[in-house]
Amino acid sequence: MDNRPIGFLDSGVGGLTVVKELMRQLPFEEIVYIGDSARAPYGPRPAEQIREYTWELVNFLLTKNVKMIVFACNTATAVAWEEVKEKLDIPVLGVILPGSSAAIKSTLTGNIGIIGTPMTISSDIYRQKIMALAPQMEVKSLSCPKFAPLVESNQINSSIAKKVVYESLAPLVGRVDTLVLGCTHYPLLRPIIQNVMGPKVKLIDSGAECVRDISVLLNYFQINRSRAVEMKEHCFYTTANPESFKQIAVNWLGRDLSVEHIELSD
Template identity: 40%
Template sequence: MSIGVFDSGIGGLTVLKEIRKVLPNERIYYLGDTARVPYGEKTKELIIGYSKEIVEFLLEKGVNAIVVACNTATALALKELKEIFKVPIIGVIEAGARTAINTTKNRKIGVIGTKATIKSGKYEEEIRHYRIDVEIFQKACPLFVPAVEEGILSGKLVNQIIKTYLDDFKEKIDTLILGCTHYPLLKDAINKLYPDIEIVDPAKETALDLKDILKKEKLLKNDAPNEKVKYYVTDGKEKFKKIGIMFLEENIQKVELIRL
C-alpha cells in the first residue's frame, strides 16, 4: 500500500512535505516531470496526456492513491483522471478553496497561479461550491516560478516582481490563495509587503484531506516507519536534488531517472 504524488517538476515537494508530516509511516512515490516542466502555459489536452502517463507509471509501482501535487494539472486534468482511473485521486484546489472560505472575513479572496490554472477558473468554481457571495480576484503570475527556481526569494527584485502582480489586490482582498506549489517559497516576501493579507497554502489541507480519504477507504497501512520517499524525475536528477532541498527542507538522497 502506498501513495503516488506527482508534479510537473519540483514544486510538488511543498505538498509532499506536508503529506510526510501527517502520514510519516506510509510509502510514497514522488514523480517530477522535469523533462516537460513547466505545465503552466501548456494546453489542457497536452496536460491531460502527460498526467495520464504519469498516473499509469505510478500505478505500475503499486500505489493505491494519487495526489496531484500541481495546481495546473489539478485544474486541467483532475476530472479526466478521476474518470479514467479507479484509485482515489485528489488535487490541491478543493482544499485551497475550502481553507480560503474559512479564512476570509470580508469575503474578498485573491487567487494567484499559472496562466493555465487561472484561465481554467477552477478555483472560482470550487470557492463558489462553498459560498456564492464572495468576490474573487484572480491573476496569473508567470514570473513567480522562474524567480523561485532561481532562489530569488527576498530582496529588491522579488519585491518588484510581487508588486507588479499584486499591488492591485492590496486594497481589496483579505485572503490570498497561493494556487501554485512553487509560491509557498514566496510567502515571507508577500507577507512582508502585504501584512494584512492572510495567505493560504493549499498543501496542508490537501495532506489532511488525503489522510481522511485513506482512512475512510481503509488504505492506511502505517507499515513503513523508516521508509524514505522514492523519487523519480524525467530529466535532471542533479538539479532536482540541488533545488529540491529548498522546497522540501531536507536532503534528497536518491533520485531515479525515467523516460515516459
C-alpha cells in the same frame, strides 16, 4: 492497512510543498514523487498537452503500485483531475477543492484573491468552486506566469524574485484579506508574497490543505500504512537534472534524499 506508497505528481518541484506537509502530518506514509521539470511550467501550455503529460505521469506512478495519487499541481488538477479520477480505481486527489474550502473559512470580509498559472486562472476553476460553496464571496483572480519559473530555477531568495512578486501582486494589494496560493510552487515564495501583501492577509496553501483530505481518505478507506512495517526510502523522480531537483528538495524538506532521472515520452 495498506503498505503501498502514495503517488504524487507535479509539473516540477512545486509539489514538494505538499510532500513536506504530508511528511509532517503523516510521517509513516511512503512517498513516490514524479516532477516533470523538463517540461515545466505547465501553466502556459495548451490544455490538450497538459492532459497528455498528466496521463504520462499518472501511468508512471501506476507502475510503482501506488494506493492513491495526489495531483500536487493546480494546473494538472484544473485540466485533468476529473477525467483521471473517473478512470482509476484508486483514490485520486486534487489541490483545488481543499484550497477553495480553506479560503472560505479564512476570509472575514469575503474578499478572496486567487493567484495561479495562466491555465489555472483561465480555467476559472477556483472562482467557480468558491462561488458554488459560498456565492456571496468576491473573488479576484490573477495570473502570475513568472512565479513557477523562478522556483524551478532556484531563484526564490533573489532580488529578481522580490521585484517580480512585488510587480505581479500589485493589482491585489489592499483588495483582499485572503490569498489562495493556487500553484504548489508558490509556497516556496511565501515570505516574499506575505511581505508584499501585508501581515494581515491570510495566505492559503492549497497543497497543505490537500494533506488533510489525504488523511481523511486514508482513514475512510482503511488504507493507512502499518506502523509495524519498516519504512522504505521515499522515491523521487524528475524528468530534468536530478542534481538541481535534489538541491531544491533537500533545502525545502530539510533531509537528504535520492533523486532519479527518468525519461517520459514527449
